[in-house]
Amino acid sequence: MAFKPKLLMVDPSHFEVSYVINPWMKPGAWHEDPAGHLRQAQACSAALHQALTEAGAEVVMVPGAPGLPDMVFPANAAVVLDGRAIVARFACDERRGEEALFLNAFRSFEARGLLDTVVQYPEGIFQEGAGDCLWDDTRQQFWAGYGQRSAKASLQVTEDFFNVPVVPLELVSPRFYHLDTCFLVLSGGEILYYPPAFSAEGRAVIEGLAGKENVLEASDEDAAAFSVNAVNFGKEIVMARPPAKLKARLEERGYHVRSVDLDPFILSGGGAYCMTLRLNRFSAVKAAAEKAAAE
Template sequence: MAQVITSADQIDFTVDERPSMPLPTEVLMVRPLHFSVDYVINPHMADQVGKVDKIEANNEWELVRSLFDQVGMNIHVIEDQEGLPDMVFCANQSLPYIDEDGNEHVFMSIMHADERKDEVPYIEQWYRQNGYKIHFLDEDNISDFEGCGDAIWHTGKRLLWGGYGYRSSLEAYETISDTFDVPILALELVDESFYHLDTCFCVLDEDTALIYPEAFTNEGLEMINKMFDTVIQASKYEAEELFACNASCPDGRNVIIQQGCTDVNKNLRDNGFSVHEVSTYEFLKSGGSVFCMKMLLW
């Protein structure tokens, strides 16, 4: 039965009480051959149309890829497609899951912007070729859902965090919760610069999260603070300009993050994390960084 939670007083379990889920060991990435800023669908893209250095973008992407390799992840690469400049942000087109029997599932996204809708079939093809059970949302009743841009697994637990308000509909989480049989803690986003949950919320390990608090309602902050022992807060500058919260911590230890996040990185190290800085400046022009550029899989 679906369990979509929107306030702390509705939470009737602790993190420890949720069943364990394996940590991901695989990473899916999309090569940025056609990456550019050709249109404006978020505030970060304003004034950036035509300004991407494609050679530098490819160099940055290769370094992100190499860092995931260095921390022990197995990497799969999909070629991007002409006319789909944002396909490189492959956190957005799907939500994968591994059930308790080890079967692999995936919900395909309903992209909010028309410019990105044609990305989804290419990602779906990869899942089909790799034996995933494919699930779809009812497009007649659900307007949008942008995969792991808004839906983020709690490290090592069968518990999902779901952002809504700009790119994903709250109604989508009813279907996802019911299908996967997991509770979903739904967080309303209230700042258009933080249009995806992965721009303002990063689960680091079972007990620790990195957030930009001003992106959430008071109800959302109460849920976050109830479910994590430690909540690291990013400043407006590091969150909005450097996408600090769009970091990725695939193994609960190693954090790959945009370079220059001085205060956040100190807090990460003080809390026992290993920090790996990388330049994603070309991708920041399109409103994305490390987390957006990959999909974690099992």
């Protein structure tokens, strides 16, 4: 890897499942044993942190806040590329309080030299971060989900800000409200995705741009396990405990799959990708410039 991945996580001390904004959320199950679930969530977050570190990443941890339990899913906080970050606008009232806190966090990263530029999506244009905007290093483009949480109008804002192609993918199922719940870009050029989450047009776009030989279809079981919602860098994949068949398929392609118990977070509709945000992702042009400057 040219750059050691730097991944943002949020301390889960204030995590709970207390409302429903997606079909996976189960506050009733959480409140059967809130203290026990919180202890389990803290242990699972620590296990994810360890798996990412052992895979070769550096993890930057920031605090959460009372009353904002979904801050533990910073993938939705912003889209980041080439040292530039554009902070989210959340569609659901329950998450809008996160915006100011994440904006402050990203401005602190800017002050520390971790980022060069920090802005926010225009008011009224909903866009929920890297959860709906996945960078494809092979094709040097973003795949961007819209139609559930993120607005179609956000696509042009993203393209203009980063000056890279943005490929729209309409999400048609409320169960897969962010692109990262049903779509994983792998370093070898493969796309793992769950077809029922997409329109026929979207499926055709994915196959057309990725090539059928690079498209891996996730099963119902894979999607329900939140295994598609995974972190990949190099040949390392960190994901919520995958079904055996999916793990074997990925290992056949040369990937090393690290399985983590993320059950408390799945009660809120999130997995490994949701719980992280890559802060030092670079396009090929920027990566080449960074390498030349370092020599």
